[in-house]
Amino acid sequence: MPSSSVEIKPGYELEDCVILGKIGHGKMAEIFKAIQIIAPKTDLRRLVYLLLRTSTIEHQLIQCFRRLERLQRIDKIEFLSEIKNLKEEIAGLKGKLSRENPIHNSSDIEKIAAQSGIGSSVRLVAAKYLSYERAESKEENITLEDFEKEMSLHSLLNHENIVQVYRTIRTRDGLWIIEELVDGADLNYLLNDQKRLEAQPQPLDPQVVLPLSYYAALGLDHAHSRGVIDRDIKPENMIVTYTGGMVKIADFGSAERYYPDLGRSQTSDLFSTSLAYASPAIVDCADFNSSGEFVGIKPGKQIILDPRDDIYSLGVTMYKLLTARLPFVSPSGRGDHLVYLIRKAKPNPLKDYNPLITTEVQRIVSKCIKKDPDNRYQTARELASDIFTYLQGKGMLLAEYKSRIHDFMKYAWEERDRFYHRRISGAGEQAIEDTSIGRADNSKA
Numbered sequence: 001m002p003s004s005s006v007e008i009k010p011g012y013e014l015e016d017c018v019i020l021g022k023i024g025h026g027k028m029a030e031i032f033k034a035i036q037i038i039a040p041k042t043d044l045r046r047l048v049y050l051l052l053r054t055s056t057i058e059h060q061l062i063q064c065f066r067r068l069e070r071l072q073r074i075d076k077i078e079f080l081s082e083i084k085n086l087k088e089e090i091a092g093l094k095g096k097l098s099r100e101n102p103i104h105n106s107s108d109i110e111k112i113a114a115q116s117g118i119g120s121s122v123r124l125v126a127a128k129y130l131s132y133e134r135a136e137s138k139e140e141n142i143t144l145e146d147f148e149k150e151m152s153l154h155s156l157l158n159h160e161n162i163v164q165v166y167r168t169i170r171t172r173d174g175l176w177i178i179e180e181l182v183d184g185a186d187l188n189y190l191l192n193d194q195k196r197l198e199a200q201p202q203p204l205d206p207q208v209v210l211p212l213s214y215y216a217a218l219g220l221d222h223a224h225s226r227g228v229i230d231r232d233i234k235p236e237n238m239i240v241t242y243t244g245g246m247v248k249i250a251d252f253g254s255a256e257r258y259y260p261d262l263g264r265s266q267t268s269d270l271f272s273t274s275l276a277y278a279s280p281a282i283v284d285c286a287d288f289n290s291s292g293e294f295v296g297i298k299p300g301k302q303i304i305l306d307p308r309d310d311i312y313s314l315g316v317t318m319y320k321l322l323t324a325r326l327p328f329v330s331p332s333g334r335g336d337h338l339v340y341l342i343r344k345a346k347p348n349p350l351k352d353y354n355p356l357i358t359t360e361v362q363r364i365v366s367k368c369i370k371k372d373p374d375n376r377y378q379t380a381r382e383l384a385s386d387i388f389t390y391l392q393g394k395g396m397l398l399a400e401y402k403s404r405i406h407d408f409m410k411y412a413w414e415e416r417d418r419f420y421h422r423r424i425s426g427a428g429e430q431a432i433e434d435t436s437i438g439r440a441d442n443s444k445a
Contacts, residue, residue: 245405315368
């Protein structure tokens with residue numbers, strides 16, 4: 001197997017994709033923003049160049065803004081000079097980004113593509129990459145088998161509430177998953193930053209959380225019907241789009257294949273669920289150190305694959321969104337104590353932390369996180385149906401609740417827009433006419 005790896009830079013061309021820049025890294029993969037060329041045309045070189053010019057500036061601006069926000073929350077005199085410098089840097093980047101005509105999302109791509117006369121033959125995507133070199137490194141717990149499993153399992157799914165995989169690619173350097181680039185924010189970000197700058201997160205309105213959970217349950221039901229158990233449902237892995245309020249489950253790096261028709265228990269030797277969101281049956285099979293780090297499966301134990309564990313994790317997610325805290329927290333911070341609480345303790349009622357909680361909302365969440373899986377919802381479809389019935393009983397259609405989610409996301413959208421000075425029309429058209437550089441190829445990477 002090849003061990004060499006190229007350095008991925010903006011402009012690196014991957015068959016029908018051109019990398020625009022790195023946007024993060026997950027447990028196994030580096031994540032890039034890319035433009036996928038659906039129907040290649042020669043005029044695309046202008047659009048690609050325009051995107052390349054702005055993607056790096058966008059990244060720098062977002063990083064500076066986040067750092068400034070953190071320092072302003074601390075509000076200490078020793079950071080005043082750094083805050084001043086950051087403000088000046090942000091102002092300069094905004095001006096530069098304005099001159100470069102930023103491209104933010106798929107709708108912007110469509111505008112520029114239309115101006116170029118190339119129609120809808122391109123789209124922005126996320127490109128997840130694992131190099132053979134990194135996979136063979138003994139320094140990180142990463143295997144090609146894990147990434148290949150994510151490639152195969154995620155590709156089985158096709159649902160509006162799950163991030164879509166467009167294609168998977170094998171190159172001489174590594175493996176790629178080309179998937180939907182969701183223009184939105186994860187639920188953990190919303191919990192911490194929605195309409196407030198306080199250090200402590202605040203509980204969210206049930207009239208927002210319940211519809212979000214309904215759509216997430218529909219996505220889970222689809223995955224389970226295709227024989228895929230997510231095994232890592234948590235707020236960070238659930239994204240809400242800025243426009244439309246659509247919930248999408250992301251990251252199937254921990255997923256397992258499940259065959260419900262086999263008629264016997266299917267097991268796994270891997271603990272892949274975040275500890276705070278793991279069901280009692282899962283933590284009962286695993287050993288943890290005092291820091292809560294997984295150290296191995298207990299002798300003679302195996303984790304039984306059960307879709308109802310995903311329902312438990314979604315219930316914990318709902319609890320956290322509604323109360324701004326987890327149902328089980330170790331006061332001492334010890335992981336072994338947390339494991340004990342998950343297995344034995346009863347969580348405090350949601351109404352203790354959120355006065356908007358009704359008896360029915362408490363019942364729904366409590367049923368999700370029952371210790372005994374036989375007492376939980378048996379399918380994600382049952383959970384979705386119960387939420388739907390509750391929402392209908394409030395006298396509002398789900399479409400109206402979706403509108404509430406859209407309004408809830410409005411602040412996050414406006415905050416994101418503060419990063420950019422949007423000048424697409426007119427200036428974007430002129431920029432296209434002024435550029436003539438060709439598409440980059442591998443030799444330039």
